Amino acid sequence: MFGSEALDLARMQFAFTISFHIIFPAITIGLASYLAVLEGLWLKTNEAVYRDLYHFWSKIFAVNFGMGVVSGLVMAYQFGTNWSRFSDFAGAVTGPLLTYEVLTAFFLEAGFLGVMLFGWNRVGRGLHFFSTVMVALGTLVSTFWILASNSWMQTPQGFEIIDGRVIPTDWLAVIFNPSFPYRLMHMATAAFVATAFFVGASAAWHLLRGRDNPAIRKMLSMAMWMALIVAPIQAVIGDFHGLNTLKHQPVKIAAIEGHWENVGNEPTPLILFGIPDMKAETTHFKLEIPALGSLILTHSLDKQVPAMKDFPPEDRPNSTVVFWSFRIMVGLGMLMIFVGLWSLWLRKRGTLYSSRPFLHLTLWMGPSGLIAILAGWFTTEVGRQPWVVYGLMRTADGASNHSYAQLGFTLIMFVVVYFALFGAGLGYMMRLVRKGPKTGEGDGVNPGGPGQPRTPARPMSAAKDDHDTGDVSLNKEGH
């Protein structure tokens, strides 16, 4: 049968490929909406700075989008290749949700991306804006379906089990399962915040090097308004999400808190730091605040939070991992809120664009949103273990029957290929970031088009124009 080492490899492969993948869609979701806002503001105010920013970020968007497409293709097949028992068991629910994602989201994105990236001079302003909005909507529709599917695996409902397989009975109940609204809000907001910090760091990088223009200032300013307003909102959503998890997956919360047992009727403390030990069933070196756990999770001072030992050992997720991944996420979130507040203070003093300590911190916070997203997903997915569909199917029962050698070979292959190729792609994205934005970026945008000498490539070659100007050797070589 299936060895536990092979199961670990199968899980590592899924974790690796999806962790790499999620980075690209997260930026896609955030940037698409940012671009829609920029274009809307440009249409409304007619200020060139918005148009310049639009063209600058749409190039980076195009590169990022392409990498999301190819890494996503792997995901669409991996359920069947690596998790065939799960696919057979739950395919009647998760398959249609995935199909709807392809049909409704990829359709919108693919249909309007071409016009968005290359149609600047080919369609009217209104139609172009409409296209950008449709692409942004497509990214959110995609988020909707994939999170419906994931949330159903966390909190399944609206089905019955016949002959050992899931049969959907109520699609509305399936889609709007108990954890879905919270997870959807939390992830969509995370994508916005992560993108805001990526944009803010790009602006900080330029300002620290003494490059200053209205577009750079504008993007820092917009990013910091997002940090100030949306990062705290995200904390509130996260709190609600946590309460929802407590209700439906109490053992996940116990693992996150490294909380092994309740003492008498005492309220549950909050463990700030410690090292949960699954074997010894305790948390070592813990630093705890009395009753705070009860206050945060039950919003009361007397109710207890369920503890790990209330659940049989075979049903407990790995507390060591989720305890820390959760704290990384929350810690970064607090730091983001702090950056937002600091920016407000500097803004009032008029030194937002010149305070070097602030700009340095903002630069370092560039990847913080993406790291927080990964940490959050590790928390919720590792916290779902040992189940693949919560309470219905164990992860160990969901995998395909592949050998250790086969899984090891493909895992190494994915690791090497992903680091090499997506590493190069991220390098190209950073190169674009370093170049701009410049004043007048949107002037003389290449119309491209059919039969034109420079037929634009979709989606990523939208970035070509800019790069060529900075890299003349390429053209000499090519022509």
Place this chain on the structure above:
Amino acid sequence: MGIDLSLIWAVIIIFGVMMYVVMDGFDLGIGILFPFVKGEQDRDVMMNTVAPVWDGNETWLVLGGAGLFGAFPLAYSVVLSALYLPLMLMLIGLIFRGVAFEFRFKAKADKRHLWDKAFIWGSLTATFFQGVALGAFIEGFKVVDRQYAGGTLDWLTPFSLFSGLGLIVAYALLGCTWLIMKTEGKLQEQMHNLGRPLALVLLLVIGIVSLWTPLAYPQIGERWFSLPNLFWFMPVPLLVLVTFYGLLQAVKRNAHYTPFLLTLVLIFLGYSGLGISLWPNIIPPSISIWDAAAPPQSQGFMLVGTLFILPFILGYTFWSYYVFRGKVTHEHGYH
């Protein structure tokens, strides 16, 4: 009796996969033909003929996978895990090919040849393993208790390797005739010269497959050669021969559009032949679309949306090709 949802879904998925084979077929074919064309400018042109449409083409593969997952989860789980290694290698090939499309234009001059190689080997790998997967699919899978019960390397047979090579030839011909349609001048002339040998090799491949499958798999032989089936299916091989004749003539008289259209007809006929051999099995040799079907609640739920949305997708695809119609030429006066 109500509507046969499984039948409708089988038709939708067969249609989706055919769209994929045809459209990504010429994209991949261009990668396969890259080694035959040395000039940087010509290579730019070749890539630019498909650059605006390739990612849309690849979406059909995602639809095929997702549709199979939703409508026939048993087939999705068994076939995909049986074909684990070939499919993983195909995906790796597609990743290399996909990023090469874009990175090639952004790389510095000294790195560019790397992305050319990624494009060539990515296309070859993806095509070869698609063909291998197809061959292994025809040969069928051992299924016990709704799980694939064969070995890790069961897919590795002379027949599957042959169909891997065969698909390379088929996609190369698709790419070649696509380029005849989309280019002009020296590049087009070169493709005209390649058209004839490629078509002849493909004819040979189709001939061998047509003999090999009925001889090796009695079930398929029975399907084709029993009466009255023989009478009904006879037009397929006959049409193949007629189409080949037309294709060779069209290449000879340097036609621009006809070779590609006739290659499409050929692919369609070959695809129909496959369908005749395998229908109605979705996991050959014995599990039918009805055995592998998702419950009607799932198939029905998906169908409502699909019937509404698919026409839009087709409309967009057609429109996109319309926008980028016409010959693609060298980038004159651009330095």
